[in-house]
Amino acid sequence: MNIQDKSQIDLFKTKIHNSQKVVIVPHNNPDGDALGAALGLFNTLQNMHKEVSVISPNEFPDFLNWMHGVESVLxxxxxxxxxxxxxxxxELVIFVDFNALSRIKLMGEVFEQDDTPRIMIDHHPFPEANVAEVQISVPEASSTCELLFHVLCEAGFKEQVTREAAECIYAGIMTDTGSLNYNSSRPETYLIVAELLRMGIDKDRIHHMIFxxxxxxRMRLLGHALGEKMERIPAQKAAFIALSQDELKRFNFKPGDTEGFVNQALWIxxxxxxxxxxxxxxLVKISFRSRGGFPANKFSEQYFNGGGHYNAAGGESKLSLSDTVERFKVVLKEFCLANGFD
Structure with a gap:
């Protein structure tokens, strides 16, 4: 894995050794990679006899409730x-799976005033300057969890990674790659998965708990989304699902219930x-997934105040749901014509 500035690993190691009270922060609406990285690091640092706290900006999905240490998350x-x-x-704050203070919403205001030393570990491109004194950013990593495990090993902390920590890290890799279906073409990803298996993780149990x-x-909501709400745009080789607040309420929506829905249309x-x-x-929250050379991150950044990875990105719109969908159709055609995707 290409960590260009190796001095950042040395600084990470030094700050961990010199800090007893550590706070770990994932991004708002934490997914499996964010919470997996937070709790993977939490369990490892606890094993090193640190006083560790994980503070999440808001609630996380129920399907992640099995992770060791989850009951301690504030x-x-x-x-x-x-x-x-x-x-x-x-004495130390560690940000995982985000690279801009805007990704932690109201918590960002706290860190605009706080001067506690910070470390950032993340795999999203274009990190915001001065988010942390130590910034370990590797966009080619499949997930922050993969990057975290690599960092822990490079820093000499591999022996402190417990089986429980390894399970959290494995969960993050699986959720961010859709069980190795995307963002997972690098051999290093599979070598790390193999190492986690050697640590004794229960792979089958983890897959059952997550997927x-x-x-x-949730299954009724998925059926509604696929059967009633999915639409195709054949000319631009696209498909989309739009879900209103009323529809979510009708199916007793909980955070995480739409996890993975955006991947479904790529099976077409x-x-x-x-x-x-x-x-x-x-606002309207937007998720994009792509294949066939379509740059989801570039499209999201250009039109929907978003960004992310080449094939997996997010954005948002302050327009109504219907107006957002109509704008999507217009700008998608514009983008495809301008970039040769027609």
Whole structure:
């Protein structure tokens, strides 16, 4: 794995050794990679006898509740006072799976004022300058969890990675690659997976807990999304699903229930771009997945205030759900014509 500035690993090692009270922060709406990295590091540092806290900006999906240490995660928007106290008393803060303070929403305001030393470990491109004193950024990594394991090994902490930590790290790799279906063409990814298996993780149990443990309501929502809401745009080789707040409420939506929905349309022959539009209280959240050379991140950045990886990106719109979908159709045609995808 190409960590261009090896001095960042040395600084990571030094700061870990010199810090007793550590706070770990994943991004807002943490997914499997964000929470897996946070708890993988949490369990490892606990094994090194550190005082460690994980503070998540908001709730995480129920299907991640099996991870070791999850009961210790503090939810910032429900425990603001306690969270601020832990941050103020910490000697080191570690950001995982994000590279801009905007990704932690209201928590970002805390760190604009706080001067606790920080480390960032992330695999998203174009990190914001000065997010942390130590910035370990490798966009070619399949996931932050893969990068984290590499960093721990390079820093000489491999022996401190417990089986429980390894399970969290494996879960992050699996969720961010869709069980190695995308972002997973590098041999290093598979070597790390093999190493995690040697540590004794229960691969079958992890896959069951993440992918085969759906609620009845979630499966009904998926059926509705595929059967009633999926639309194709054949001329641009695209398909999309748009879900309103009323629809989500009808199916008793919980955070994480739409996880993976955006991937479904890519199973359709001739579809190279899939989009999922989810209506929130004050914006429309957008997820993009692509194949066939379509740059999802460039498209999202250009039109939807987003970004991410080449084949997996996100964005948002302040327009209504219907207006967002109409704009998507117009700008997709524009983008395809300008970039030779027609």
């Amino acid at each position: 939810i910032y928007d429900k425990n603001v006072k306690q969270s601020k106290k832990l941050i103020a008393e910490s 085969h443990n759906n609620s009845f309501d 022959e001739g579809v190279n771009l899939s989009a999922l539009f989810t209506e929130k209280k004050d």
